[in-house]
Amino acid sequence: MTWNRAAAFARISKLAKNTPELDVQRFEDYRRVYDEEKAIRALKKLPTTPPLFSLPKNKAVVVDTVQIYIAITNYDEYRLHEGRETERSHERAMRLLHLYYSAADRVIEASAAQRVDFHSGRVHTVIVEREKGGVTRQTLAEAFAFVEDFKKVAETANKELAGGEFGISFRVGIDIGTCVAINNGTGCEQEPMFLGSAANHAAKLAFGNEPGVYVSSRVRKLLGKQETGILTDFLSLTDDEVKLNAARQYASGLMEGSLDRGEFADQIVNKWREDIRREQAPDFTNPSFQFFHKEPPLREIDYAELQPSKSIRMPLVSLFADLCGYTDYIDTAVRLGDIRDAVRALFVIRQEFQNVVEQDFGGRKVRFIGDCIHAVLAEGSRTDTDERRSVSTAALCAGGLHSSFGLCKSVLGHLDSLGLAVGIELGSTPISRIGIGGDRSVRVASSIATTRSEQMQRDCEDNGLKLGPNALQAAPAALEDLVDENGHTSVLDYGDVATCLSATAPAVAAPNYARAHVPPTAPEPRAHLKVE
DSSP states (O other): OOOOHHHHHHHHHHHHHHSOOOEEEEHHHHHHHHHHHHHHHHHTTOOOOOTTTTOOTTEEEEEEEEEEEEEETTTHHHHOBTTBOOHHHHHHHHHHHHHHHHHHHHHHHTSSOEEEEEETTEEEEEEEOOSSSSOOHHHHHHHHHHHHHHHHHHHHHHHHHSTTOOOOOEEEEEEEEEEEEEEOOBTTBOOEEEESHHHHHHHHHTOSSSOEEEEOHHHHHHHTOOOOGGGGGGOEEOHHHHHHHHHHHHHHTSSSTTSOHHHHHHHHHHHHHHHHHTTSSOOTTSOOOOEEOOOSOGGGOOGGGOBTTBEEEEEEEEEEEEEETHHHHHHHHHHHTOHHHHHHHHHHHHHHHHHIIIIITOOEEEEEETTEEEEEEOOBOSSOBOHHHHHHHHHHHHHHHHHHHHHHHHHHOSOTTOEEEEEEEEEEEEEEEESSOGGGOEEEEOSHHHHHHHHHHHHTTTSEEEEOHHHHHHSOGGGGGTSOTTSEESOOOHHHHHHHHHSOOOOOOOOOHHHHOOOOOSOOOSSOTTOO
């Protein structure tokens, strides 16, 4: 498997040529058509999807939003056993995520919130402003009500459905602002996205170890609270402040307001229990995750075939690649009314990144997270992963991503302000499809390796590649000519990596991951810091 400049250029040129003309609408115009179509489908007794969830690829909607991230702060308590990842600890962590994702979706279905995506131990939801003129106090109150209801349902579901096994705590980040809604998925691989600084900042606010509700200066201003300057991102609202603002929404009657919030949670969980009784949902007191080793190449993974009882777990390389600077780029495009070119560029770049991962190097995309791609790669046999070859392939893939990105900038133009940061790490990782089921089910790959690869990508800042400690330990000695002692290089392309790996170097025995595991030194990142 290899990257080829001519083939990549042909792909990118074709993508640029065939990308459909983008129809950019304001939400109020989109909503008018959506409501009409929803009414027609209701008369025909046909299912409907939430607004903005399954936009066609030729449509972008400019919308004022409340962006909400809810992250589990103590996720590693369940993902690790005595400081190590084991099959048992992974099974427990996946059951936790299964419960958490399902609880979030059940509350979302009964609220004004819409799910954007899940990523490891956090959920991203959005509440859309239905009126003109920016986010209102009432819409912000809906966000606080959703957060309160979610926490209550999660607590009740853990107690009633999971035997109290998961004593989890949450950190919430909330910001408001104008975003561009797009979609890049189909079927069980929907990719709804909200591009803009509000989503990015809400993700940053949800990152941290301290539970609480953290809001931006824009939210504080709308609430009439005193400005706190640079301390804003570090100050949580009090429980009373959150409850007071949520009460504004409950009193409106728009969100099951006539119910006591404990009664609302009981109603959700009782329906959930009935679904379990009818075997329409999993019994969380009965471990049901069963793992198997997937023979590479991983591009053959069909997420539609995965479920808790048929999940993958194997040593692999997790890769995060993030477009640095795209948040400012899209915000400027919104301000100047030049959204079409900005979104078109993202569609072309992301599709080419997926092509590099899957077509050129046999990996598999897990998901796009804003302008970031998360992927997994492996080399090996039906029973084992060849760790050294897997790291080599991932390094070549990183070089291919950088080289293709350079070609994208050349073909599309006006992208000189953007950079590309790539992080990779090696480790045993479970992969499955969990949550509420059907088209709403969630692809998940969650491990210390996925956490670290995301951290390595952030460490690159504006550009480059960084290997995590396990990837660096398993890497061929020849890669030492490319990266520093911390596994980082700020500049590379495919030719650089290919030259290093083709050079003659003394053989070094690749470590066995089970023996040479570098224990985790930091908790799970609670949100992706570059989510647009």
